[in-house]
Amino acid sequence: MRLRGIAVVGTALVAAGLVCPVSGQATAIGARPVLVSPNTPRPGERIDVTVPGCEAAGSGRRWARSAAFTGTVTLTGDDDLGVGTAVVRRDARPGVYDVTARCGDRTIVGGLKVSTKRPWPGLLPTPLNAQIADAARLKG
Template sequence: MRNTRALAAAGAAVAVLGLAAPTATAGGDHNQPRNIVALPSVIARGGQMTVTVDGCPQGGTMTSDAFRTTHLTPVRGANETSRGTATIRQDARPGSYDITVNCSGRRLTRPAAFTV
């Protein structure tokens, strides 16, 4: 019975490491945008939203169907992070919207990043 528990624990540990490995590898490329965060995640038309992107040390741009193309500026003291503020269009329809960022020629899209 003890061996069965030990094998089950070892199998679970291997499974967790297997899931964590792609994340660790993706984080190793410092010039690849990742982790797009939009706050607030639910916003009214005309409201302002802050978007933060890791892996974007030089700044860049962000786009969405709900706001105009907006600049991302490097965050002082945050090694690889950039941030921008977007104003949601008055004519944006209710629903979920994607955000696409472009940092140093590399693009990343976060589907359903926020809701109007």
């Protein structure tokens, strides 16, 4: 009986997580996105910045900057993909920040949403959750 209660509570928590996604996911804004990983950066966290379609034509310089970053990020990578690593400022407040990427003579503007909240734990079953689910199935 107790396992069934745990399963019900677990199901409710998962459903709530799907209905109300975690605030603080990094999002791209604009036609040419600026991708950020991990997708829920917090202040002080190191993140990967990827800019598809960021060719080094013209001046050949590629960089990205944001008020959320500790400094300007140099983008490297293939001719059509700019990649770099940034650090979110420790004093960055939760909210949306512009991310400007310079790709040769072109400018790509995206966005980043920073949060101080921790992300939900993975939704994949852990060994303990799998044991609980198996026990609940056996009890019927």
